[in-house]
Amino acid sequence: MGLRLNAHGKINLTLDVLGRRPDGYHQVEMIMQSIGLHDTLEFAYRPGEIVLDVSGVPVTAGEDNLVFKAARLLRQYAGEQAGALIRLHKEIPVAAGLAGGSSNAAAALRGLNRLWQLGLTDEQLSRLAVRLGADVPFCLLGGTAIARGVGELLTPLPPAPRFGVVLVKPPFGVSTAEVYRNLNLAALGSRPDTAAMAESLRQGDLSRVAANLCNVLESVTIKWHPQLQQVKEALLAAGCLGVLMSGSGPTVFGLTEDEAAAASVARRLVLPDCQILASVMI
Numbered sequence: 001m002g003l004r005l006n007a008h009g010k011i012n013l014t015l016d017v018l019g020r021r022p023d024g025y026h027q028v029e030m031i032m033q034s035i036g037l038h039d040t041l042e043f044a045y046r047p048g049e050i051v052l053d054v055s056g057v058p059v060t061a062g063e064d065n066l067v068f069k070a071a072r073l074l075r076q077y078a079g080e081q082a083g084a085l086i087r088l089h090k091e092i093p094v095a096a097g098l099a100g101g102s103s104n105a106a107a108a109l110r111g112l113n114r115l116w117q118l119g120l121t122d123e124q125l126s127r128l129a130v131r132l133g134a135d136v137p138f139c140l141l142g143g144t145a146i147a148r149g150v151g152e153l154l155t156p157l158p159p160a161p162r163f164g165v166v167l168v169k170p171p172f173g174v175s176t177a178e179v180y181r182n183l184n185l186a187a188l189g190s191r192p193d194t195a196a197m198a199e200s201l202r203q204g205d206l207s208r209v210a211a212n213l214c215n216v217l218e219s220v221t222i223k224w225h226p227q228l229q230q231v232k233e234a235l236l237a238a239g240c241l242g243v244l245m246s247g248s249g250p251t252v253f254g255l256t257e258d259e260a261a262a263a264s265v266a267r268r269l270v271l272p273d274c275q276i277l278a279s280v281m282i
């Protein structure tokens, strides 16, 4: 297999919801951050058919896999004679709030654009990306960015420090659609200060970054799963400087000075049934 791409997960350092649109989607303002944890996609040309082979964390290999959907979308430009064998190896937990599927879709768009020599620009790919999911345009861009609109209007921020990230994935998933649907916009409680978070990142000030972590979707997911509050407390007790739920959850993350400190916290944590991973902001 000639072409190999990493598809990185993300965490949300802030997540604010500004309103509900007539189509049911929500206007958001959030600071998104890529992390080292990644899946891998390999691409080889195959005339006339798209074949997807999945290994690692179990996920559908059928037509509802986002890699398949991305390939279908791009094939409109390549023609039916174009095809590919795509090998997807999954490490990112599924339905976790880490954009695993979205990052796979973004990597599929990038990989097949190259494999089929389509020459689509980043802007063209981004317009296709949002049709696959609100997080997919960010996953194409990567790094650190403010996302607005439904998540597709991106303002890149300077590269953030490589702070360590401890990820705790409880033994259940949540539906992003259900979480948004149950959000009470009239009673959001504390809201993120996006500008203050962007400035804290620019200064590389971990204690200020920690103090500005805020995600309004916690009000829904933690109410449904109060054990997430205990996970947050356990991460703080184990030495993380700040903790937050990522996206719609249920993964909770803690921040440390660097990846080695994250690995040390991950080794010390005892949270039965939870998956615990050490990673880094990239």
Ligand SMILES: C[C@](O)(CO)[C@H](O)COP(=O)(O)OP(=O)(O)OC[C@H]1O[C@@H](n2ccc(N)nc2=O)[C@H](O)[C@@H]1O
Pocket (backbone or CB within 6 Å): 012, 015, 024, 025, 026, 027, 028, 030, 097, 099, 102, 132, 133, 134, 135, 136, 149, 150, 151, 176, 177, 178, 180, 247, 248
């Ligand atoms: C929670 C986040 O992951 C934070 O980055 C995103 O806002 C969600 O991104 P995503 O999972 O890629 O979202 P999609 O797959 O496009 O949408 C899943 C469902 O979430 C809801 N949704 C998503 C994004 C958004 N801005 N408003 C919404 O209301 C919609 O009900 C949608 O049917």
Ligand SMILES: Nc1ncnc2c1ncn2[C@@H]1O[C@H](COP(=O)(O)OP(=O)(O)OP(=O)(O)O)[C@@H](O)[C@H]1O
Pocket (backbone or CB within 6 Å): 059, 060, 064, 065, 066, 067, 093, 094, 095, 096, 097, 098, 099, 100, 101, 102, 104, 105, 135, 176, 247, 248, 249
């Ligand atoms: N390649 C894929 N990897 C993971 N999940 C996929 C993939 N393709 C389709 N899915 C489906 O997408 C749903 C959401 O999975 P995903 O891991 O992307 O969730 P998530 O991390 O909560 O995403 P986000 O943070 O973007 O909301 C799952 O129900 C899963 O079956």
